[in-house]
Amino acid sequence: MNKKFWITDKPINIDECIEKVVRPDAGAVNTFIGTVREFTKGKRTLYLEYQAYVPMAEKMLRQIGEEIREKWTDADTVIAHRTGHLDISDVAVVIAVSTPHRNDAFEASRYAIERIKEMVPIWKKEHWEDGTKWIGNQKENTSYHEGIPNEEEMRNG
Amino acid sequence: MNKKFWITDKPINIDECIEKVVRPDAGAVNTFIGTVREFTKGKRTLYLEYQAYVPMAEKMLRQIGEEIREKWTDADTVIAHRTGHLDISDVAVVIAVSTPHRNDAFEASRYAIERIKEMVPIWKKEHWEDGTKWIGNQKENTSYHEGIPNEEEMRNG
Numbered sequence: 001m002n003k004k005f006w007i008t009d010k011p012i013n014i015d016e017c018i019e020k021v022v023r024p025d026a027g028a029v030n031t032f033i034g035t036v037r038e039f040t041k042g043k044r045t046l047y048l049e050y051q052a053y054v055p056m057a058e059k060m061l062r063q064i065g066e067e068i069r070e071k072w073t074d075a076d077t078v079i080a081h082r083t084g085h086l087d088i089s090d091v092a093v094v095i096a097v098s099t100p101h102r103n104d105a106f107e108a109s110r111y112a113i114e115r116i117k118e119m120v121p122i123w124k125k126e127h128w129e130d131g132t133k134w135i136g137n138q139k140e141n142t143s144y145h146e147g148i149p150n151e152e153e154m155r156n157g
Numbered sequence: 158m159n160k161k162f163w164i165t166d167k168p169i170n171i172d173e174c175i176e177k178v179v180r181p182d183a184g185a186v187n188t189f190i191g192t193v194r195e196f197t198k199g200k201r202t203l204y205l206e207y208q209a210y211v212p213m214a215e216k217m218l219r220q221i222g223e224e225i226r227e228k229w230t231d232a233d234t235v236i237a238h239r240t241g242h243l244d245i246s247d248v249a250v251v252i253a254v255s256t257p258h259r260n261d262a263f264e265a266s267r268y269a270i271e272r273i274k275e276m277v278p279i280w281k282k283e284h285w286e287d288g289t290k291w292i293g294n295q296k297e298n299t300s301y302h303e304g305i306p307n308e309e310e311m312r313n314g
Contacts, residue, residue, distance in 0.1 A: 014171070014172060014175060015171060015172055018171060018190065022190075022192055022246050023246065024194065024195035024196075024245045024246055025194060025195060025196060026192060026194060027191065027192055027193070027194035028189070028190070028191060028192070029188075029189070029190040029191075029192060030187070030188070030189055030190075030266075031186075031187070031188035031189075031190065032185070032186070032187055032188075032259065032262070032263070033175065033179075033185070033186040033187075033188065034184060034185060034186075034259070035179055035183060035184055035185070035186060035255075036184070037181065037182060037183060037184035037257060038181035038182060039181075039182060088181045089179050089180065089181055098192075100194060102189065102191070102270060105189070106189070106263065106266075106267050109187075109263075110263050113259060
């Protein structure tokens with residue numbers, strides 16, 4: 001698979017993500033891996049469910065790669081995000097950034113995860129012991145009690 | 158292998174490093190991977206050779222793990238460094254840090270690589286097209302033209 005920015009309902013192969021960015025002119029790779037945490041503020045999560053509006057989400061991931069290339073011209077970026085049912089400790093997102101020197105790799109990787117949380121249309125449904133809730137966006141400042149927004153609502157942000 | 162801080166002359170398995178830190182109470186893993194870069198300031202490296210004073214190097218890596226634990230109490234850290242002959246793009250060092258939240262994972266991982274460069278007794282010999290040179294320490298501000306220091310010199314820094 002030659003894609004560098006993708007949404008998948010299968011487990012993400014971390015090594016594959018890293019291999020896509022390793023190259024002779026890079027000396028540093030920074031990888032950020034988001035995993036499903038069991039406890040948040042004392043509340044136990046049983047599992048999560050992610051849904052994405054895939055074409056737009058992949059487009060946004062590609063855009064983040066372009067933004068990184070503008071800011072750190074020698075950076076090479078891969079981002080994969082998983083959807084569907086995820087158990088505790090499962091990998092939800094993998095970012096891998098290679099650069100000639102390490103400072104840029106750290107900064108670009110950090111930039112990528114913040115931008116994903118800000119703008120990529122992926123919704124998370126928390127399944128707790130006592131109920132469920134759709135978390136509206138990844139910054140968790142909007143929620144959709146009725147479910148994820150429809151396409152029209154998504155387009156309008 | 159249950160070690161969390163080790164020096165090896167074999168290829169480092171990145172997935173294995175990550176698996177050692179993934180856990181239910183962590184939602185973030187940051188990984189730093191140092192690879193052999195072909196060009197440095199226009200000069201082409203053919204391959205590198207790393208030598209370590211292994212018992213002291215592993216002790217220093219463990220110490221870095223302890224320092225991280227003092228600064229980021231919920232962090233779990235793994236560090237592996239390779240020795241011997243490394244070709245271009247080979248993985249020289251892998252750091253993996255898991256924390257409940259992502260900010261700490263980025264910061265602790267960054268701290269680890271800076272401390273490795275500062276204090277771990279690992280020496281690098283550059284093999285260029287027109288010669289070789291032992292790079293004295295990882296900050297590259299001391300060099301040992303005659304080879305790596307002996308144990309006595311290492312103990313004295």
